[in-house]
Amino acid sequence: MFNDILNDNNGSAKGPKAIPVTLSTRIRLARNLREFPFPGRAETSQRRAVLTKCMDAMHEIEELDNSYAVEVDDLSELERQILVEKHLISRELSDVDEASGIILSKDRNCCIMINEEDHLRIQVLQPGLNFSKVWKRVDELDSNIESEVSYAYDGDLGFLTACPTNLGTGMRASVMMHLPGLVMSKNMDKVVNAVNQLGFAVRGLFGEGSDASGSIFQISNQQTLGESEGAIIERLDKTLQNLVRQEEFARQKLLEDDGRRLIDKISRAIGSLKSCHLIQSAEAMDLLSLIRLAADFKMLPETYRSTADRMFIEIQPGHVQLAAGKPVEPDDRDFLRASLLRQKFAKAPFIKTDG
Amino acid sequence: MKCHQCDKQATVHLTQILNGQMHKMDLCESCAQAKGVTNPENLSIGSLMENTSDVPESVHSPMTCESCGTTHSEFKKGGRLGCEACYHVFRPVLDPLLDGMHAGCKHLGKIPAGSKSRVKFEQSISQLQTELQAAIEQENYEDAARIRDQLKELEKKEQANIGG
Numbered sequence: 001m002f003n004d005i006l007n008d009n010n011g012s013a014k015g016p017k018a019i020p021v022t023l024s025t026r027i028r029l030a031r032n033l034r035e036f037p038f039p040g041r042a043e044t045s046q047r048r049a050v051l052t053k054c055m056d057a058m059h060e061i062e063e064l065d066n067s068y069a070v071e072v073d074d075l076s077e078l079e080r081q082i083l084v085e086k087h088l089i090s091r092e093l094s095d096v097d098e099a100s101g102i103i104l105s106k107d108r109n110c111c112i113m114i115n116e117e118d119h120l121r122i123q124v125l126q127p128g129l130n131f132s133k134v135w136k137r138v139d140e141l142d143s144n145i146e147s148e149v150s151y152a153y154d155g156d157l158g159f160l161t162a163c164p165t166n167l168g169t170g171m172r173a174s175v176m177m178h179l180p181g182l183v184m185s186k187n188m189d190k191v192v193n194a195v196n197q198l199g200f201a202v203r204g205l206f207g208e209g210s211d212a213s214g215s216i217f218q219i220s221n222q223q224t225l226g227e228s229e230g231a232i233i234e235r236l237d238k239t240l241q242n243l244v245r246q247e248e249f250a251r252q253k254l255l256e257d258d259g260r261r262l263i264d265k266i267s268r269a270i271g272s273l274k275s276c277h278l279i280q281s282a283e284a285m286d287l288l289s290l291i292r293l294a295a296d297f298k299m300l301p302e303t304y305r306s307t308a309d310r311m312f313i314e315i316q317p318g319h320v321q322l323a324a325g326k327p328v329e330p331d332d333r334d335f336l337r338a339s340l341l342r343q344k345f346a347k348a349p350f351i352k353t354d355g
Numbered sequence: 356m357k358c359h360q361c362d363k364q365a366t367v368h369l370t371q372i373l374n375g376q377m378h379k380m381d382l383c384e385s386c387a388q389a390k391g392v393t394n395p396e397n398l399s400i401g402s403l404m405e406n407t408s409d410v411p412e413s414v415h416s417p418m419t420c421e422s423c424g425t426t427h428s429e430f431k432k433g434g435r436l437g438c439e440a441c442y443h444v445f446r447p448v449l450d451p452l453l454d455g456m457h458a459g460c461k462h463l464g465k466i467p468a469g470s471k472s473r474v475k476f477e478q479s480i481s482q483l484q485t486e487l488q489a490a491i492e493q494e495n496y497e498d499a500a501r502i503r504d505q506l507k508e509l510e511k512k513e514q515a516n517i518g519g
């Protein structure tokens with residue numbers, strides 16, 4: 001079954017088709033079992049006991065029937081990297097040496113990490129912006145798990161977590177957003193400031209020392225205590241809907257103010273993807289971002305939006321090596337990445353203008 | 356936006372409220388990694404707090420969790436607690452931190468089904484104790500005796516529940 005997950009071209013969650021601006025919605029809950037030290041403080045034997053207890057509990061949960069369960073030690077380094085690149089597990093979990101585990105539901109929309117920073121990190125994700133659906137599912141899953149194990153909980157402080165920044169609800173709700181309009185119109189700094197002031201964190205998703213490549217950002221709540229899950233989600237949802245409108249406005253303005261330059265950029269991106277022979281991931285991300293934007297503007301057929309989303313994942317180093325079936329040096333990766341992109345965009349139409 | 360530590364482009368943007376003041380931090384990926392804040396989900400307040408001392412000196416005395424062995428300096432350094440009991444041991448240093456970190460200091464979210472009865476029990480106990488105290492202060496010994504009986508009854512019931 002693991003091969004299915006590795007070769008799952010969809011990259012992440014399955015569900016409705018890709019939409020403009022909002023890539024995916026995710027909610028994760030941090031939970032710990034009573035009477036065991038948190039993973040960072042626990043002896044290996046205690047971690048193992050927690051792992052066994054949690055794995056056993058998951059067997060009792062109907063929703064997780066036919067899910068894929070594995071211990072992290074049993075995965076190769078490349079396999080772990082693939083799961084990180086698919087955003088199914090955290091880099092922290094992939095680095096853990098022993099007695100930690102992963103449970104991935106059949107539809108790949110629920111992923112439970114065992115013995116990461118907390119005993120349990122229960123996550124549900126969905127394409128698009130859909131907090132109510134994601135919350136309903138993660139809340140149910142959490143309640144079902146809680147009927148099998150006993151959680152560390154305090155009437156005043158809520159769910160007890162290893163890091164006090166997660167205390168209370170233990171909930172981190174986040175959305176991955178594609179914001180090229182705000183980036184190109186140089187409004188992203190202002191947006192980051194405004195969103196920060198509301199208690200939300202903004203993070204460039206594929207940032208590797210430079211700007212957030214691909215103009216993809218993850219926006220999440222920072223505060224977890226003193227507000228109910230519903231209140232946090234409602235505030236975040238409102239902010240994000242506002243952000244979607246800002247992004248749409250910025251795009252429209254770019255098109256109205258200097259449409260020729262925008263079309264030039266997009267056309268060159270199409271040209272580069274059709275003809276590159278060596279390409280690093282950061283550059284590829286930026287080109288793919290323009291492809292996604294072009295699909296949103298209907299300059300390219302809509303299918304190119306999901307092609308871009310798939311490629312965001314498949315051009316990552318781990319995925320390139322997986323496709324090659326062997327470890328590959330960075331230079332050779334750039335070559336393989338370029339040939340993958342050339343092939344995917346071979347039939348992409350060029351944009352025609354009157355000039 | 357430039358990184359606070361070096362001149363590179365910042366890709367990690369954080370806001371924390373400490374001592375009622377908002378602190379913003381924009382970091383590049385490498386500085387964020389060096390500070391251990393690459394993942395906002397695992398934000399280490401300890402390292403971010405290095406330059407602020409909002410914990411009064413009096414509580415700097417060696418504080419150690421007997422249950423898991425976590426010391427106060429370990430908590431300060433790593434920003435992580437070791438177990439449930441740590442939340443009681445480190446409460447004096449934790450409270451001012453929570454105050455700045457979160458929207459409030461009281462959990463208003465989901466209550467696990469298994470804890471609902473326990474929480475209800477604790478709430479009733481604490482309410483009765485307050486009433487008892489008030490009755491004693493008012494020298495209303497008749498009420499005080501009645502409340503004390505209620506308390507005993509509640510505790511007996513809870514014991515039976517735990518036993519069963």
